[in-house]
Amino acid sequence: MVAARAIHLELDLRAAMHFVPAILAAASVPSLFGGFGAREAAAAGLYHLTGLEAADGAAISFVYGTLGLLSSVPGVLALSWRQR
Numbered sequence: 001m002v003a004a005r006a007i008h009l010e011l012d013l014r015a016a017m018h019f020v021p022a023i024l025a026a027a028s029v030p031s032l033f034g035g036f037g038a039r040e041a042a043a044a045g046l047y048h049l050t051g052l053e054a055a056d057g058a059a060i061s062f063v064y065g066t067l068g069l070l071s072s073v074p075g076v077l078a079l080s081w082r083q084r
Helices: 002-006 013-027 038-049 054-071 073-082
Strands: none
């Protein structure tokens, strides 16, 4: 929901409850760094099947992945600082 609102897209909570678990399961498939690629493909496909724009699904998924990577930066910096 936060990723959708970040790029000014409306996402119905009930609709999201149906396909978000499948998208997150697809993100766990070993593909690229952080689940990128498989997650976006699954999101585009599932959004299309539910009658929503596939590009919106891929965009929301990409923003979600980017937010996840950016939120790990403080931990990476703390670990690299601690090793010195």
